[in-house]
Amino acid sequence: MELDQLERESSTQETDLKEKTKPYLTALIGWSLPAIEAATRLNRPFVVVGPPDFESYAEKHDIAFVGWDFHKLNEGSDLLYKKLKALGAELAVPLYEECVEWAGALNARFREEPRIFNRSLLLRDKGMMKRKAQIAGIKVGVFEEARSIEDVKWFLKRVNEALLKIDGDVYDPIHVKPLDKAGSVGHLAINTVEDVEKLQDQDFPLLMESHLDGQEFSCEAFVHKGKVRFLNITEYIRLGYSNFVPASPSLEEKRPLIEKAVQQLVDAFEIEYGVIHPEYFITPDGTLHFGEVAARVPGGHIFDLIEKAYGFSAYEAQILCSDPNTTNEELELFFPNPSDFEGYAGCLMVHPHTDYVKELNIPEELEEHPFFEKHDLFTPPQGKVAERIGFGNHYGTIFFHGDDSEEMRRLLQLYEEYNFYR
Amino acid sequence: MAQRTEDLVERFTHALQALEKAAPFAKSRYQTDVYQEANRLLRTEDGLEQLFHFAHQFEDIGVFQDGPWENAENLQPPLVSGSLKAKGVPMIIEILSELRMLAIAKGAYTHPKVSADMAEEFLNEVLALNLNLLFPDASESARIEKHENDDLTSEVFQFIASYLSTNALTKTLVSEITRITAQRPIMIKRVVSMIRMGKEMLKSDLEYDERESLLTYIEAIEGPSPLSKQYRDLSIYRSRLRELSQQELRSECVAMAASMRKTGLTCPHHATLLRVLSKKVPTLIPYALQLNGKGKANLEEHQDMVTQLIKVAIFPATCQSIYGLALMLERGVLSSSPVMPGLRRLIELDILPDVRTALLKTVRNGEGMTANSILVAGVISVLGQPLGVGQGFNPTCQAARGISLWAQHAPGVLLELIPRAARDGDIDFTFEGLPIHSKDLTGGLAPELHTELDPVSLVLVPHLDRIYSEMMTKVALRGEDGHRWVNPAFYGDWVSKGFSTVIDPLTGFINDFSGFVRLFYATHHPDYNDDYELIYPNPVGIFITNVRGKLLGFHAVSIIRIAKDPSDQYRVYFYNPNNDSSQNWGQNIEPSVMGNGEQEGECSLPFHEFTSRLYAFHYNPYEQGDAYAVEPHLINQVQQLAKESWGEDHTWV
Structure with missing residues (x-):
């Protein structure tokens, strides 16, 4: 690979780089093997910006790499742009939550459009995000930012007063979550005043919101030039545990409504390129409440499920949509019709139900079920031999694939209760 | 699992193909599926055979890439059993790695750095180190320490063995036994269990040399003399001994001693023989120990003491101390003035209950031994084989080194320390003018001592370990390596300043x-x-x-x-x-x-x-x-x- 000498001193780079600028480098912000694979498959020249720990691995495999600590923010942060620019990067694709504003800042400089950075910040502060949505007329719950335990108690009290609860009534819960963490990280439901005391000083500031009823689902919208080019709807069985793609017919029925809402969101947030991953609640009468939105690879193996069901690589789609130079024809050729899917793809993320795990127990009827595709659960190693093994998640996931969304739902519900680890 | 093997082979093939297609940097994403499918296949009847069909491709496809098993040339036979005992992924990869080695050994795959011979040697060593799993249920301890994966592991080893020559394996085993016994350790448990396993090999077709060397070791621990071969049962052997003529008794002695001197190993019959001799024909003891001139002289000088030691300490359960006794006599240790009273003190020593329990645990139940006998036998071993003292599985090399040094040059010191620890539960050293008492200390390098140790170490190491650590703590902040002061204080004035x-x-x-x-x-x-x-x-x-x-x-x-x-x-x-x-x-x-x-x-x-x-x-x-x-x-x-x-x-x- 012609890009593997990136780390050289600038003096030696000067001459080579003129030529290397030509390939129009894509900077993948965050270390993600599937994203690197996708970029390779697309035959795009790319550079990975990731935690310095990955440097030796990247070097071993000839992956152009810039080590970067995303949590360090100082006057030297500009260096990343300079490094990438010098390499010939023109475009940044965020892969993880904490990479979003970095990619925003980089793209703002690449395209000389400072507001891109501000937009990315909207996606990194859940309080700002809600406010923006509200201003744009998107239906959200009641929310406030809290700076202390007192704020939370007050909010809980006022929300329930508004719901006309009187002394002795069971409170409606509120939800609190960190302003800038991915998905359900740090999310906590608060039912009583006592629950509030569980919060620690370091949890603040946080976002509080009223409880939203309805079915929760997420969308993965691939946006190019401000237009949603493909919308996937992921049905949640239980947030953080199980979901499947595409959504069941009863939810897919609402697709026109959902498409409209997502486009509204894209317009409101002035999102031009890339992928967004909003979460909504939908009530039986078809009212949509906006939960939150992220602009990165979603969790829950959703990209894998999209690939299984629709046959295209969502990672490739993300890269294509992040690039302003991708043509309309390319995108039309790339994305299938949303109704054109090959069965439902679902997965169950297995968390042990006990504190101490000893052995793995996979029921035979699970593996023999025609929907069973594969799993990556292993008996947890014991004793001294706890070597690093070449995959990321430690408890594992079970993948299903089949043609009936009801059966999929049943399986996911059934095995979520199952004790795989004892 | 009820799935058909063909289906599983197909699933495995798919996973392997996906891994093969993956870019080198992305292998880890696809390895998991290969391990999963391999695991499913392993649980079927001829799964190993099926997996072996693919084994020559494993390395090129990237099955081991970026993991601890990546470089075949770096793998070490002693680590194999640990991985196999670990559940989950390490076990699966380890088995796949063994199959890779087998493919190399059989010429199905040419490895750039590991030749067929090297691979075969590797596998032979793995098997030699894990004979208890190759021949399951052959030993009592294997049953007690049985591990969940053992059945599968046994299958794997038997599968590998079926492709290799038993003769080469025996050769490896014999050289491993020879290597260990050459060091003349006091603790022979490990080597004895290897020899016991080796017995199984006799059933197969072995070349003359291998069979003979193996037999030598087997006889050494089971009975190398004409009579002991004939009468395995010790009480019958004992009564037969009494019927032997002087001449026959002497050849019995010579055979026993020759085997002991050759291998450093003894058999329970040897103890019986020695006990009979000490009562009936003490003049034959030099033959039973194959003593040299110095040994004979020392025996003659201390005949009563030796008779007493045999009576108190040499039993079938402590037969290994016979070798220590022989060497102790040849080293002339008994002539060192503190030794005889020191030994006599141990015979009647009032041993603390927990020490007593620890000592009694070193022999099997029902042997009818007393803790004092075990301790005296242990002291005989240490005094006879100072270099045979080992640290076992403990990080206590300093303590072992001390015991060995004192046994060589200061048996009196050793015989002072032992009763202090066994009777008083305390040892005290003076370090730079300040007394250090082990009973006041906690911790040390081995707070939980692994007890596969000789009796002397068992008694002393917990104390010595804590004292050494305490001394090192006291000098930790001097800005110089503390061993400078600690070693002379701990080991004694024999260490140069x-x-x-x-x-x-x-x-x-x-x-x-x-x-x-x-x-x-x-x-x-x-x-x-x-x-x-x-x-x-x-x-x-x-x-x-x-x-x-x-x-x-x-x-x-x-x-x-x-x-x-x-x-x-x-x-x-x-x-x-x-x-x-x-x-x-x-x-x-x-x-x-x-x-x-x-x-x-x-x-x-x-x-x-x-x-x-x-x-x-x-x-x-x-x-x-x-x-x-x-x-x-x-x-x-x-x-x-x-x-x-x-x-x-x-x-x-």
Whole structure:
């Protein structure tokens, strides 16, 4: 690979780089093997910006790499742009939550459009995000930012007063979550005043919101030039545990409504390129409440499920949509019709139900079920031999694939209760 | 699992193909599926066979890439069983790796760095080290320590063995046994269980040499003499002994002793024989021990004491101490004045309950032994085989080294310490004017002692370990390597006061390495040290490196002597308390335990190779030779070996 000498001193780079600028480098912000694979498959020249720990691995495999600590923010942060620019990067694709504003800042400089950075910040502060949505007329719950335990108690009290609860009534819960963490990280439901005391000083500031009823689902919208080019709807069985793609017919029925809402969101947030991953609640009468939105690879193996069901690589789609130079024809050729899917793809993320795990127990009827595709659960190693093994998640996931969304739902519900680890 | 094997093979094939197609950097994403499908196949009847069909492709496809099993040439047979016992992924990869080795051994796959012979050798060693799993249920302990994966592991080993020659495996086993017994350890449990396993091999077709050497070892622990072969049962053997003529009895003695001297191993019958002799025909004892002139003289001088010791301590359960007894007599230890009263004291010692329990645990139930007998037998072993003391599975090399040193040069000290620990539960040392009592201390390097130890170590190590640690703590902040003061205080005045270390204790840097090497040559190498002979063992610190020369940690050994080997090369002969001295230290530095002029229990290295692993030693400041005279090329040679091994983990200034 012609890009593997990136780390050289600038003096030696000067001459080579003129030529290397030509390939129009894509900077993948965050270390993600599937994203690197996708970029390779697309035959795009790319550079990975990731935690310095990955440097030796990247070097071993000839992956152009810039080590970067995303949590360090100082006057030297500009260096990343300079490094990438010098390499010939023109475009940044965020892969993880904490990479979003970095990619925003980089793209703002690449395209000389400072507001891109501000937009990315909207996606990194859940309080700002809600406010923006509200201003744009998107239906959200009641929310406030809290700076202390007192704020939370007050909010809980006022929300329930508004719901006309009187002394002795069971409170409606509120939800609190960190302003800038991915998905359900740090999310906590608060039912009583006592629950509030569980919060620690370091949890603040946080976002509080009223409880939203309805079915929760997420969308993965691939946006190019401000237009949603493909919308996937992921049905949640239980947030953080199980979901499947595409959504069941009863939810897919609402697709026109959902498409409209997502486009509204894209317009409101002035999102031009890339992928967004909003979460909504939908009530039986078809009212949509906006939960939150992220602009990165979603969790829950959703990209894998999209690939299984629709046959295209969502990672490739993300890269294509992040690039302003991708043509309309390319995108039309790339994305299938949303109704054109090959069965439902679902997965169950297995968390042990006990504190101490000893052995793995996979029921035979699970593996023999025609929907069973594969799993990556292993008996947890014991004793001294706890070597690093070449995959990321430690408890594992079970993948299903089949043609009936009801059966999929049943399986996911059934095995979520199952004790795989004892 | 009820799925059909063909379906599983197909699933495995798919997973393997996906991995093959994956870009090199992305292999880890697809390895999981391969491991999963391999695991499913392993649980089927001929799963191993099915997997083996693919084994020649594993490496090229990337099954092991970026993991600990990536480089076949770096794999080590002793680590295999650990991975196989671990559940989950390590076990699966380990099995796949064994199949890869088998494919290499069988010529199905040509590996750039591992030849077919090397692969076969690797597998033979793995099997030799895991005979209990190759022949399951052959031993009592295997049953007790049975592990969940054992059935599968046995299957794997049997599968591999079916492709290899039993003869080669036996050869490996015999050389492993020879290597261990050459060091004459006091604790022989491991080697005995290997020999027992080896019995199974006799059932298969072996070549003459292999069969004979194996038989020698089997007989050594089961009965090498005509009568003991005939009468396995000890009580029958005993009554038959009484019927033998003097002549027959003598050949019985000679056969027993010959086997013991050859292998360093004894059998329970030997104890019975000795007990009968001591009562009926004490004149035959020298034959039963194959004593040399000095031994005979010592026996004659202390006949009563020896008779008493046999009566008290030599039982079938403690038969290994017979070898210690023979060597003790030849070392003339009984003539050292504190020894006889010291031993007598132990016979009647009032042993603390927990010590008693620990001692009784070293023999099987129903042997009818007393803790005192076990302790005395242990002392006999230690006094006879000071270099046979081992640290077992504990990080307590210092304590083992102390016991060994005192057994060699200060049996009186040892016989003082033992009753203090066994009876009083306390040992006290004076360090720089202050008393240190082990009973007041906690912790140490081995707060939970692994108890597969000889009786003396079992009693002393918990105390010595804590005292040594306490001494090191007291000097920790002096800005110099604490061993300088601790070693002489702990081991005694036999340790010289001069001390040199290669690591700067404040910075951790390597400082003036050539000066360090020069000083070692000038104080230890006969060509430069004005012919001062090493009198007492010198406790030195060494860097332990693995087969690739990578630093593993620090270790304590004692230099016993420095002398020319049969090929006229100066070697350092040393005592390694880990009792597995012939490990490979990388860079072709392999300590040997026999064949290079080693005495029993010693291991040795050429002088410069030993020096390259040294990090601290003591010397007598008044006995220095000519440091300036050491040739630069010698120093460069040592320095290069050091820099390219443990030195890579240190800063050199």
